[in-house]
Amino acid sequence: MPGVAHRGRGRRAVNEINMVPFIDVMLVLLIIFMVTAPMISPSVIDLPSVGKANKQPDKVLQVVIQKDESLEVVADGQTRKLMLGGVAEAVKNAQGNEGNTAVVISADRNVKYEHVVKVMDTLQRAGIQRVGLSVQLAP
Numbered sequence: 001m002p003g004v005a006h007r008g009r010g011r012r013a014v015n016e017i018n019m020v021p022f023i024d025v026m027l028v029l030l031i032i033f034m035v036t037a038p039m040i041s042p043s044v045i046d047l048p049s050v051g052k053a054n055k056q057p058d059k060v061l062q063v064v065i066q067k068d069e070s071l072e073v074v075a076d077g078q079t080r081k082l083m084l085g086g087v088a089e090a091v092k093n094a095q096g097n098e099g100n101t102a103v104v105i106s107a108d109r110n111v112k113y114e115h116v117v118k119v120m121d122t123l124q125r126a127g128i129q130r131v132g133l134s135v136q137l138a139p
Contacts, residue, residue: 058101059075059095059101059102060101060102060103060104061073061074061075061091061094061095061101061102061103061104062074062075062103062104062105062106062134063087063091063103063104063105063106063119063123064079064106064107065105065106065107065108065111065115065116065119066108066111067108067110067111069111069112069115071083071084071087071119073087073090073091073094075094076094084118084119084122085122087119087122087123088122088123088125088126088128089126091103091123091126091128092126092127092128095128101130102130102131102132103123103128103130103131103132104132104133104134105119105120105131105132105133105134106133106134107133107134116133
């Protein structure tokens with residue numbers, strides 16, 4: 001094959017990237033987002049609110065969980081030490097015939113959360129509807 005002589009005007013490698021198509025695509029995307037953004041409505045999350053109950057409880061019983069995970073039921077100024085299995089029965093006995101009784105669980109800061117949940121579960125399985133947690137507000 002004979003060699004082809006190239007004078008000074010042959011094909012050269014292009015050292016630059018053509019940015020015009022890239023800019024065109026980006027402007028089209030920008031226009032699409034600017035047109036569609038006002039049409040998108042933000043999602044609404046229905047969060048629970050904390051407020052006053054419709055009816056205040058007739059009686060409030062307190063279940064206290066000590067540091068050593070022992071339980072006490074405080075009703076009418078009397079304190080009784082109990083085991084986990086007897087808490088539901090003691091609360092039902094203390095409620096008597098009053099249906100609007102609230103139970104408040106007060107636990108020491110160092111008690112495992114698992115133990116608090118067990119007490120709540122025991123009370124709710126026994127059919128006690130109003131169970132709450134006592135907290136201390138930070139200063």
